[in-house]
Amino acid sequence: MMIETMTTSMPGQLRVCITDRSIEDSALELSASLTEEGEPLLILDACGCFEPSRVSRCAPHSTGLLHILRASTVDSYSEIWSRLQAIQRDLQARQILVVGLLDRLYDPEILTREASRTLGGIKAKLEHLAENGFDITVLCQSQSGQLGTRSHLLPSLCAAADQVSGSPITRAAQPS
DSSP: OHHHHHOSOOTTOEEEEEESSOHHHHHHHHHHHHTTTSOOEEEEESSSOOOHHHHHHHOGGGTTTEEEEEOOTTSOHHHHHHHHHHHHHHHTOOEEEEESTTGGGGOTTSOHHHHHHHHHHHHHHHHHHHHTTOEEEEEEEOOOSOOGGGTTHHHHHHHHOSEEESOHHHHHHSOO
């Protein structure tokens, strides 16, 4: 199963998990798995989908281990990273789950070149965190429809990752 393969402990790794299911359900399952060993988990909810009460009902062992940072669409990425680092310092959490990070980059109101530039900064920050020993798991929902010039965003993030799971890129390359 996709989620099981993403929870193997690999300190200082950047992992991307792509789901075709609802991102809410996938975030629930992944956060429960990441806290099974009793280690705190810092969650950056960039798409407003994470419901901690649902996790505590489905995975009671997670109670007290989840720390959620919600990022609104008006927050700049630099503000988000600053808040994330401050919370991480206080919690000393080694595991970070990032949910829906690319969602706002698909907004047609944002120029494609700006989305690409922003993605470059995001990848650099995630790689830096992984190099400093953090386990970063980025959960993205598989994008469908006409992405046009933005179709490179998810593959670009995957190219920067140490591990990718559930990739539609891989499935598309497999014969039917």
